[in-house]
Amino acid sequence: MNKFLVLVxxxxxxxxxxxxxxxxxxxxxxxxxxxxxxxxxQVTSHNPDVILLDLGLPDMDGVEVIKKIRSWSNTxxxxxxxxSEDTDKIDALDAGADDYLTKxxxxxxxxxxxxxxxxxxxxxxxxxxxxxxxxxxDLKIDYAAGCAWLAGAELHLTxxxxxxxxxxxxxxxxxxxxxxITQQIWxxxxxxxxxxxxxxxxxxxxxxxxxxxGKQYIQTHIGIGYRMLRVx
Amino acid sequence: MSGKQTxxxxxxxxxxxxxxDRAGNxxxxxxxxxxxxxxxxxxxxxxxxxxxxxxxxxMAQAYQGTLTALFVxxxxxxxxxxxxxxxxxxxxxxxxxxxxxxxxxxxxDIAFRIAEFSRLNGVTKIVVGRSNVAxxxxxxxxxxxxxxIAFAPNTEIYIIPDSLTxxxxxxxxxRSGKPMFSLLDTVKSIISLVMATSLSLLFYRWGLSDANIIxxxxxxxxxxxxxxxxxxxxxxxxxxxxxxxxxLFTYPRYTLLAYDIxxxxxxxxxxxxSLLTGTLAARMKNLAYQSARSAYRTKIxxxxxxxxxxxxxxxxxxxxxxDQLSKLTGRDVEIYLPENCDLEQLLSGEDSDERLCCPxxxxxxxxxxxxxxxxxNPVDAFENGILMSILGECALAMExxxxxxxxxxxxxxxxxxxLRANLLRTISHDLRTPLTSISxxxxxxxxxxxxxxxxxxxxxxxxxxxxxxxxxxxxxxxLSVTRMEGEGVKLHRxxxxxxxxxAEALRHIDRRRSEHTIAVQNENELLLVQMDARLIVQVIINxxxxxxxxxxxxxxxxxxxxEENHMAVVCVADDGPGIPDGMKPxxxxxxxxxxxxxxxGRRSMGLGxxxxxxxxxxxxxxxxxxxxxxxxxxxxxxxxxxEVQLHE
Numbered sequence: 084m085n086k087f088l089v090l091v092x093x094x095x096x097x098x099x100x101x102x103x104x105x106x107x108x109x110x111x112x113x114x115x116x117x118x119x120x121x122x123x124x125q126v127t128s129h130n131p132d133v134i135l136l137d138l139g140l141p142d143m144d145g146v147e148v149i150k151k152i153r154s155w156s157n158t159x160x161x162x163x164x165x166x167s168e169d170t171d172k173i174d175a176l177d178a179g180a181d182d183y184l185t186k187x188x189x190x191x192x193x194x195x196x197x198x199x200x201x202x203x204x205x206x207x208x209x210x211x212x213x214x215x216x217x218x219x220x221d222l223k224i225d226y227a228a229g230c231a232w233l234a235g236a237e238l239h240l241t242x243x244x245x246x247x248x249x250x251x252x253x254x255x256x257x258x259x260x261x262x263x264i265t266q267q268i269w270x271x272x273x274x275x276x277x278x279x280x281x282x283x284x285x286x287x288x289x290x291x292x293x294x295x296x297g298k299q300y301i302q303t304h305i306g307i308g309y310r311m312l313r314v315x
Numbered sequence: 316m317s318g319k320q321t322x323x324x325x326x327x328x329x330x331x332x333x334x335x336d337r338a339g340n341x342x343x344x345x346x347x348x349x350x351x352x353x354x355x356x357x358x359x360x361x362x363x364x365x366x367x368x369x370x371x372x373x374m375a376q377a378y379q380g381t382l383t384a385l386f387v388x389x390x391x392x393x394x395x396x397x398x399x400x401x402x403x404x405x406x407x408x409x410x411x412x413x414x415x416x417x418x419x420x421x422x423x424d425i426a427f428r429i430a431e432f433s434r435l436n437g438v439t440k441i442v443v444g445r446s447n448v449a450x451x452x453x454x455x456x457x458x459x460x461x462x463x464i465a466f467a468p469n470t471e472i473y474i475i476p477d478s479l480t481x482x483x484x485x486x487x488x489x490r491s492g493k494p495m496f497s498l499l500d501t502v503k504s505i506i507s508l509v510m511a512t513s514l515s516l517l518f519y520r521w522g523l524s525d526a527n528i529i530x531x532x533x534x535x536x537x538x539x540x541x542x543x544x545x546x547x548x549x550x551x552x553x554x555x556x557x558x559x560x561x562x563l564f565t566y567p568r569y570t571l572l573a574y575d576i577x578x579x580x581x582x583x584x585x586x587x588x589s590l591l592t593g594t595l596a597a598r599m600k601n602l603a604y605q606s607a608r609s610a611y612r613t614k615i616x617x618x619x620x621x622x623x624x625x626x627x628x629x630x631x632x633x634x635x636x637x638d639q640l641s642k643l644t645g646r647d648v649e650i651y652l653p654e655n656c657d658l659e660q661l662l663s664g665e666d667s668d669e670r671l672c673c674p675x676x677x678x679x680x681x682x683x684x685x686x687x688x689x690x691x692n693p694v695d696a697f698e699n700g701i702l703m704s705i706l707g708e709c710a711l712a713m714e715x716x717x718x719x720x721x722x723x724x725x726x727x728x729x730x731x732x733x734l735r736a737n738l739l740r741t742i743s744h745d746l747r748t749p750l751t752s753i754s755x756x757x758x759x760x761x762x763x764x765x766x767x768x769x770x771x772x773x774x775x776x777x778x779x780x781x782x783x784x785x786x787x788x789x790x791x792x793x794l795s796v797t798r799m800e801g802e803g804v805k806l807h808r809x810x811x812x813x814x815x816x817x818a819e820a821l822r823h824i825d826r827r828r829s830e831h832t833i834a835v836q837n838e839n840e841l842l843l844v845q846m847d848a849r850l851i852v853q854v855i856i857n858x859x860x861x862x863x864x865x866x867x868x869x870x871x872x873x874x875x876x877x878e879e880n881h882m883a884v885v886c887v888a889d890d891g892p893g894i895p896d897g898m899k900p901x902x903x904x905x906x907x908x909x910x911x912x913x914x915x916g917r918r919s920m921g922l923g924x925x926x927x928x929x930x931x932x933x934x935x936x937x938x939x940x941x942x943x944x945x946x947x948x949x950x951x952x953x954x955x956x957x958e959v960q961l962h963e
Contacts, residue, residue: 169807169849187787261809275549278810284839285812289840305811306848307820 089132089203092122092142092148093163096184102135105190113195119143126152127285133187136180138164138171139235145171146178155215156206159200159256163188169306172275173260181257202313203256217252220298220314222291224252233291243268244287251301252312259287260308345575350891352380355438356415357387357429360399364406366442367475372413374442374473383436384410386429388421390601400696414679416606417707419700421609423602426459430466442473460540466648472914500543506553512559513536519564525581528564532556533589540593541600558584573648602959612701615643619705623712632716633683636709641684643705644698647688650675658684673702677710685709746789749782764868784955795853795930810957811851813876820855830868833859836875842884845957851932858887859952866891866947868900882936882953899919899940903928927952 089106094117104200106113114129116122126134133233134152137218138145148161162175162183172183181203182196217224221234231238240248246268251259265276284301291300301308356371358364384401388885399624400721404752407417422428433441441463442840461473476813508839515528536556558571561582586708621636633650638873640648661684676685682935700794752827756775767775824833844851862872873888882947894902903924931938938952 135451187783278843281812281815281843285814285841303819305815305817305852306809 087111087127087133087197088131089197090116090122090129090134092116092135092140093137094118094139095137097105098137101190102193103192109194117141119145119148122148123151126156126158127224131158132204134158134160135184136160136162138162138175146174147195149175149180159204161196161200172307173262176258177263182310183258184305185311199256199313209302219255219300219311221295222252222314224249238290240287240290241283243283244290245282246249247280247287248291251309255311256313258304258308258310264308327479331438332862347644352378352439352440353436354378354380354382354442354880355429355433356382356384356410356438356442357382357444358403358406358410358417358445360392360403360406361387362402363445364402365409367442368406368410368413368415370473370475370598371442372415373409374749375414378437378440382410382413382415384415384417385429385432386417386419386697387425388419388422388605390598390605392696403696404699406602408674409676411676412679416677417703419612420702421605421612423598424462426462427466430463430470433467433470433895438469438753440472441467442475447945471666473510484563496547497511497544497804500545500548503542504539504548508536508552508555508559511556516566525564526570528560529585529588532560532585533592536589536753537596540596546597548595550590553586553589553593556589557582560585573769599672608697612697612704615639615701617706619708623708626712629713629716632709634713636685636705636712639705640687640702643701644687646690649688651684651686653681661686673706675706675713677707677714680714682710682713694954729885746786749785752782753779753786766956770787785813787862789922792857792926793851795850795926796922807847808845809847809848810843811846812840813837813844813885814840815877816844816846816848817847817855817874817885818853820852820859823852824859824863831863831866831870831872833872833874836873838877842876842878842883843957843959844954845929846934846954851934851954854927854930854952855885855887858928861950862887862889862948863892865889870947878956879953881956881957884951884953886949886951888947888949889945891943893946896942903938 089111091099091102091113093102093115099115099117103115113132114125116125119142122134122136122140125131125200129312136148137147140148145162145164152158152160159182161182162172162180162181163174163186164171165186165198172185175183181200184193184196215225215227217226223232224230225250229242229245231245236260248265250264250267261277261280265271265280267281269276284303286302292298298314300311300314302312304310353374354371355377358368371383371384374380379840384407387408392399409418418432420428420432429441429443431436443460443463460472460474463470510820511531511534514531518527518531521929533556536549536552539552544548560575561571561578562569563577567577569572573582576630619636619639622639623632626632626635629652633652637648637650653656658674658681662674671687671689673685673687674681675685687702730748756779760772760775764772814837817837821833821835858870859874862870866872870891873886875886875888877884904921927950935955936953938950941949941951943949
């Protein structure tokens with residue numbers, strides 16, 4: 084029995100059914116809410132492990148729900164949005180959501196996102212006391228020493244690349260928006276910064292993923308941002 | 316703008332277009348001209364003129380007709396004072412504010428000019444004030460209205476009684492006029508008299524007759540009239556000639572007496588002859604001067620008209636106008652447009668000595684304000700007349716430009732409407748097929764699920780999945796279409812790595828991709844392109860899906876990226892049967908599906924490639940199709956490269 088408790092906030096019954104059926108068949112425990120008010124009530128009373136939130140709710144804006152929940156809880160939130168505009172997702176991510184799914188999504192995709200969040204959740208609990216050293220697959224970062232190693236060999240990174248790597252690693256599993264990253268690295272988010280970000284991210288990724296194993300550490304979300312993936 | 320107004324403005328434009336024989340402004344049909352009232356009001360510098368203009372404007376409104384304000388510049392007006400010019404300018408401006416088109420003609424005979432103008436421009440009603448009628452200096456001459464009636468018998472003439480007394484205004488006009496006597500003119504007159512007298516003395520010594528001497532004096536008066544500015548010199552010279560002739564050449568000489576009975580008659584005839592020749596000469600001189608000015612005016616207006624016609628767009632019109640104005644006045648000219656500042660405020664803030672603000676107005680619509688830097692050197696009446704005409708031309712050009720733009724917008728709108736209608740029709744038709752398959756298969760599975768064997772079931776599931784994927788892809792394309800339409804060319808552009816974009820696109824490719832080999836070749840992994848990523852992803856998806864759809868199983872699809880002349884060149888090539896040459900020209904047309912023998916009943920809406928084209932075009936690139944060697948199709952599109960300055 085999977086002990087993971089998922090709160091599904093979705094006003095459309097067929098989609099809610101699809102999600103709950105999927106969760107049931109994969110042994111997740113779940114709660115449902117049809118509107119924002121009910122959802123916030125559920126979060127306060129049941130404290131779920133992960134929240135699936137549809138942005139288009141009848142009573143309030145999805146971003147508002149995220150802000151309310153974030154005011155007291157760090158529960159991972161996966162946003163579900165009908166693919167209309169990227170800005171919706173970016174707003175949600177900047178408001179504190181961890182990940183997003185775009186309708187129409189496949190069942191496999193939903194389960195994969197849940198697993199990512201689950202692992203992230205587990206690591207967060209585990210690594211509370213040991214945060215000077217970061218480890219993910221072959222990647223190892225010593226924040227105190229300011230060094231990074233891939234499979235034992237030291238990585239030669241430019242200062243910006245190192246800053247990017249630290250930012251991504253400290254938010255592993257979470258999608259970081261372009262605006263968020265440029266503001267953290269350069270303190271601004273000019274158009275040119277975004278272009279620079281693309282280039283640095285590409286070179287950093289090349290250094291990380293060029294090894295013989297060729298594992299993917301950084302995932303690109305076109306028009307949204309980047310995320311570091313958990314590598315086994 | 317309501318239909319009626321548009322018509323009126325077009326009509327007005329047509330009328331003005333004809334008045335100066337200016338080609339190109341011609342618009343609207345003139346069949347209705349005779350039924351539509353065209354009201355002419357005479358502009359003058361009289362203080363009471365404002366009232367007449369208002370009356371005419373009310374009349375034009377009541378008849379829903381067009382209003383033209385005409386100013387006839389007489390030779391006398393040139394010598395009028397600045398006060399008169401200011402008043403005339405104020406009146407002209409008032410007329411324009413009330414929606415009149417102002418016109419300017421020069422001539423001696425006001426009534427004749429008005430009648431001529433009315434006939435040429437199809438004026439149906441003429442409004443004049445009584446002050447225009449008054450002609451006190453020539454009581455014998457018929458009143459203006461009588462003459463007008465005689466010249467234009469078919470036109471209705473409205474006379475507005477003038478409550479202001481005109482007499483004190485006339486006095487002021489005289490006082491404020493040009494000085495009658497000038498030293499130069501006096502010297503010129505005296506010289507010509509002295510010369511005439513010397514010649515006469517010579518003739519006298521040679522014993523030539525009085526007739527010769529009289530002719531010499533008349534010649535002297537004629538010369539005086541020609542070389543001096545004011546008629547008074549001619550008159551004085553005539554009188555002086557008679558006296559000098561009397562004093563020097565009639566018996567008894569050196570007295571003002573004459574013994575011969577014939578002499579008084581001679582003096583009288585001589586006086587009359589010299590007066591008449593003098594006046595005629597002066598008038599001719601004035602006419603010559605006026606026709607020179609009018610030629611100059613016509614030339615400038617023609618120039619303006621030509622440069623305005625070549626001007627494409629409002630900016631160009633404004634530039635051409637400003638050029639002409641500064642060329643004409645030799646002063647700095649600024650033109651303000653409504654979006655830059657509050658024009659009404661600019662106009663109501665009275666003209667200072669530094670700056671003259673003139674509205675660019677037509678039919679009550681204010682298109683802009685021209686501010687002319689006068690700096691203590693005011694614009695004279697002649698310049699002012701041309702100025703008004705140029706501004707009128709400018710307003711007309713702007714009006715035409717606006718109309719053309721509106722027409723274009725309407726055409727685009729109509730085309731969009733047509734597209735939308737086509738789209739809806741095609742969609743509603745094409746949606747039915749996959750929906751029928753999805754709902755039918757699902758219903759079968761629900762009711763008879765137990766009776767199907769495992770392979771049949773699998774087939775049904777696959778069909779449902781495929782059809783829904785087809786629908787998803789369709790919706791994506793439709794969303795991109797609305798995005799293109801909704802935002803026009805305002806794309807949400809960012810610098811993106813071509814590599815990442817291709818990778819993202821490949822994640823959304825058709826399920827059947829496993830039946831084909833897809834390879835990506837990229838020379839420069841850090842190639843940054845300025846683009847709306849979501850749309851370009853859609854372009855690549857469409858091209859690759861097309862390649863999958865129209866090639867046999869196991870075909871090779873290659874996506875390659877290279878850099879060429881600051882453009883990123885992306886090719887999607889396949890080794891399928893290729894595209895027949897006959898289809899290539901139309902392949903990017905919307906709803907073009909070709910006579911393609913669709914291999915396994917896969918549908919096409921003719922939406923994908925049309926969308927690709929509009930997306931790539933909006934990005935400033937181009938999309939083409941060519942044949943691959945030895946067989947197959949290559950779709951190539953280009954996008955501008957973003958040069959980036961790295962922020963370390």
